[in-house]
Amino acid sequence: MSRVTAADDFPSRVTANLAPRADEIEAIEPEADFGDGALVLQLKARDGKAYERVMRELGPRLLATAVRMLGNEDDAREAVQDAFLSAFRNMQNFDGKSKLSTWLHRIVINACLMKLRTKRRKPSVSIETLLPRYNDEGHMELPIQSWRRGETGNDDDAPDDSLRQRVREEIETLPEEYRAVLMLRDVEDLDTAETAVVLGVSESAVKTRLHRARQALRAKLDLVVRGERSQEGGK
Amino acid sequence: MKCPGPSCKEVCEFLSDFVDGQMSAVRRLAFEAHLKACPPCAEYMHQFALTIKLSKKCCCPGKPTLPIPDDLIKAVCAAMAADQPACDVSQARCDTTAPLSKQQN
Numbered sequence: 001m002s003r004v005t006a007a008d009d010f011p012s013r014v015t016a017n018l019a020p021r022a023d024e025i026e027a028i029e030p031e032a033d034f035g036d037g038a039l040v041l042q043l044k045a046r047d048g049k050a051y052e053r054v055m056r057e058l059g060p061r062l063l064a065t066a067v068r069m070l071g072n073e074d075d076a077r078e079a080v081q082d083a084f085l086s087a088f089r090n091m092q093n094f095d096g097k098s099k100l101s102t103w104l105h106r107i108v109i110n111a112c113l114m115k116l117r118t119k120r121r122k123p124s125v126s127i128e129t130l131l132p133r134y135n136d137e138g139h140m141e142l143p144i145q146s147w148r149r150g151e152t153g154n155d156d157d158a159p160d161d162s163l164r165q166r167v168r169e170e171i172e173t174l175p176e177e178y179r180a181v182l183m184l185r186d187v188e189d190l191d192t193a194e195t196a197v198v199l200g201v202s203e204s205a206v207k208t209r210l211h212r213a214r215q216a217l218r219a220k221l222d223l224v225v226r227g228e229r230s231q232e233g234g235k
Numbered sequence: 236m237k238c239p240g241p242s243c244k245e246v247c248e249f250l251s252d253f254v255d256g257q258m259s260a261v262r263r264l265a266f267e268a269h270l271k272a273c274p275p276c277a278e279y280m281h282q283f284a285l286t287i288k289l290s291k292k293c294c295c296p297g298k299p300t301l302p303i304p305d306d307l308i309k310a311v312c313a314a315m316a317a318d319q320p321a322c323d324v325s326q327a328r329c330d331t332t333a334p335l336s337k338q339q340n
């Protein structure tokens with residue numbers, strides 16, 4: 001089957017690839033706008049009912065973030081509990097400039113990063129072999145083989161369970177400093193400045209690491225695609 | 236193969252700036268011209284953009300399914316009740332219409 005080549009509909013296809021669809025926005029935005037003043041005042045007044053409402057309504061999304069960051073539900077629940085406590089105790093610091101949900105999301109991410117710092121001591125492995133190499137003329141050394149439609153999901157469809165699983169596994173195997181930046185920027189939608197603050201590194205380090213993480217993940221997915229092709233036995 | 240503008244290496248090294256929209260208009264045009272004329276870079280760009288999209292799609296599959304457990308909610312409320320100071324006059328706002336918390340009952 002012939003795939004539309006990249007040059008045909010560039011750059012509209014790129015834009016289409018990157019624009020979040022409605023269900024993707026749904027995945028990060030809560031239904032209700034919790035930034036409204038009354039609820040925040042109740043939280044600042046330490047109203048137990050308000051705590052419960054926020055935890056029940058915003059909690060599942062925050063827990064999902066923590067599971068993504070930490071990889072297991074037990075640690076995720078602990079991080080979310082720590083985050084809620086920290087947030088409620090520091091409600092006076094919430095200035096209403098962002099939505100309450102956004103503020104809580106950042107606090108959960110901080111709680112997760114604190115947990116990761118104490119738990120995850122994965123030795124850092126080099127990702128050099130996953131980055132493209134160039135010849136003297138500046139061309140790529142290895143030819144790029146096309147990903148056929150279907151091998152990485154069709155652009156507009158939700159990925160199937162096995163692809164989802166593979167992509168998550170490949171992200172998990174990235175060295176931590178790359179995995180963290182990729183998760184915060186490309187999955188949790190923090191911007192460069194926010195990512196730099198929570199990770200305690202410079203913005204230029206965030207940009208460099210993100211680019212390398214994306215390149216390394218592309219190479220890992222490419223290996224997955226080729227591996228599956230060879231298993232099909234030249235079908 | 237002779238590609239216009241920046242080298243393939245330069246294109247691949249700055250693709251994140253390109254897809255994240257952090258590139259001047261002039262530079263962007265040069266990148267676009269290169270990508271149109273260079274199939275390997277165009278394919279690399281396609282896979283790079285798809286990788287970014289897949290990270291999001293595969294890690295965030297729609298609505299979260301895990302509810303917050305009741306015991307977590309109880310634990311947080313209990314901890315907040317336990318360390319609650321009396322209504323602090325030093326605070327900028329203290330909403331007296333809000334129900335005071337349980338632990339004072």
Ligand SMILES: [Zn+2]
Binds near residue numbers: 242269277
């Ligand atoms: Zn090129």
